[in-house]
Amino acid sequence: MPLDLAIILPTLNERGNLGPLVERIAAALGDTAWEVIIIDDDSRDGTADEARALALANSRVRVIQRIGRRGLASAAIEGFCATAAPYVAVMDADHQHDPALLPAMLESLKAGEADIAVASRFADGASTADWDAPERERLSAFANRVARRLTGVDLTDPMSGYFMLETARARALVPRLSGIGFKILLDLLATSDTPLRVKEFPLQFAARREGTSKLDRAILFDFLAGLYDKTLGQVIPTRFALFGTVGGLGVIVHFAVLSALLFVIGEGFVLAQTAAVLVAMSFNFWLNNWLTYRDKRLKGWGAVLRGWLGFCATCAVGAFANVAVATFLEGKGLFWALAALAGILVGSVWNYALSSRFVWGRF
Numbered sequence: 409m410p411l412d413l414a415i416i417l418p419t420l421n422e423r424g425n426l427g428p429l430v431e432r433i434a435a436a437l438g439d440t441a442w443e444v445i446i447i448d449d450d451s452r453d454g455t456a457d458e459a460r461a462l463a464l465a466n467s468r469v470r471v472i473q474r475i476g477r478r479g480l481a482s483a484a485i486e487g488f489c490a491t492a493a494p495y496v497a498v499m500d501a502d503h504q505h506d507p508a509l510l511p512a513m514l515e516s517l518k519a520g521e522a523d524i525a526v527a528s529r530f531a532d533g534a535s536t537a538d539w540d541a542p543e544r545e546r547l548s549a550f551a552n553r554v555a556r557r558l559t560g561v562d563l564t565d566p567m568s569g570y571f572m573l574e575t576a577r578a579r580a581l582v583p584r585l586s587g588i589g590f591k592i593l594l595d596l597l598a599t600s601d602t603p604l605r606v607k608e609f610p611l612q613f614a615a616r617r618e619g620t621s622k623l624d625r626a627i628l629f630d631f632l633a634g635l636y637d638k639t640l641g642q643v644i645p646t647r648f649a650l651f652g653t654v655g656g657l658g659v660i661v662h663f664a665v666l667s668a669l670l671f672v673i674g675e676g677f678v679l680a681q682t683a684a685v686l687v688a689m690s691f692n693f694w695l696n697n698w699l700t701y702r703d704k705r706l707k708g709w710g711a712v713l714r715g716w717l718g719f720c721a722t723c724a725v726g727a728f729a730n731v732a733v734a735t736f737l738e739g740k741g742l743f744w745a746l747a748a749l750a751g752i753l754v755g756s757v758w759n760y761a762l763s764s765r766f767v768w769g770r771f
């Protein structure tokens with residue numbers, strides 16, 4: 409039977425959830441020709457191995473193991489591009505999304521009732537009663553309200569992670585998706601030139617079966633980053649804007665340390681300035697690791713120490729470029745403050761380019 413539906417399961421440490429979920433999907437879909445594509449970002453708990461074991465037992469299961477990459481949105485995009493099925497669904501692997509909705513979602517798309525079928529936690533008849541985190545529910549409701557206001561998309565749950573559409577339609581949008589932060593559904597809706605017709609399916613949102621949520625505190629940050637990326641991000645790339653903001657905060661830290669050492673403790677300028685540089689650099693490294701590169705965050709003492717040393721080395725080179733450019737321009741007669749600003753700009757672009765590759769990237 410020709411393939412009808414691909415179900416994309418992005419996974420990060422979902423080993424124990426996969427087997428039971430594939431069984432539930434199989435039971436829900438009956439004789440529909442489906443495939444499951446598990447997109448695993450090199451989970452430490454052996455999710456990819458478990459996925460391969462399932463694939464050996466059932467040829468409807470496929471695996472993509474990504475090394476050195478992270479991100480829910482980019483995993484979904486990977487799935488859109490890896491399947492030949494005409495329809496594609498994305499769902500959580502943790503059993504929060506009930507596979508029993510899949511057949512009705514598929515039917516509605518085939519009947520042309522909608523361009524995209526969305527399982528909603530907030531539609532009439534839906535429930536989040538089993539959801540174990542009430543603050544998450546409130547946060548989602550808030551993000552939904554903001555999303556509706558800003559995108560004009562009239563949906564009860566634009567932040568839903570469970571939806572289905574024609575694969576060709578998804579793939580056509582892929583080159584223009586931002587793929588970072590933004591929940592992928594909202595990204596698809598906001599990117600499409602013609603408004604997509606949506607049909608909502610009330611979801612009985614369940615508690616995660618096992619393991620822990622990876623998105624807890626990040627949901628709002630993700631959302632704002634995605635929003636920025638879709639608007640101003642076209643002018644100044646999102647990550648560079650974050651990097652620059654962190655750098656700006658670093659200047660404040662620098663002056664705080666410098667003045668404390670100079671005026672409170674009474675140290676000499678050279679020592680005070682050196683200490684301030686070190687503290688500011690370490691602060692910037694920490695904040696960038698925590699925020700700017702949170703999807704590639706360095707963890708564990710060894711990795712953090714190496715990252716910190718690399719960051720300091722990068723900044724040293726950046727500082728050199730900064731001073732060289734500023735001195736050159738000032739020598740050419742440019743107003744000193746403008747020359748300094750030009751130096752800062754060159755230095756920060758340099759720091760950004762180098763550290764994104766050598767500290768948080770892969771060689």
Ligand SMILES: Nc1nc2c(ncn2[C@@H]2O[C@H](COP(=O)(O)OP(=O)(O)O)[C@@H](O)[C@H]2O)c(=O)[nH]1
Pocket residue numbers: 417418419420421422447448449478479480483499500501502504569620621622623624
């Ligand atoms: N491939 C991949 N999957 C991810 C990543 N982050 C989360 N997931 C998976 O995406 C789904 C949704 O994440 P989850 O932690 O359940 O978020 P929540 O439902 O908002 O609490 C789960 O199946 C996760 O395993 C990621 O960076 N890469």
Ligand SMILES: [Mg+2]
Pocket residue numbers: 500502504616621
């Ligand atoms: Mg989940």
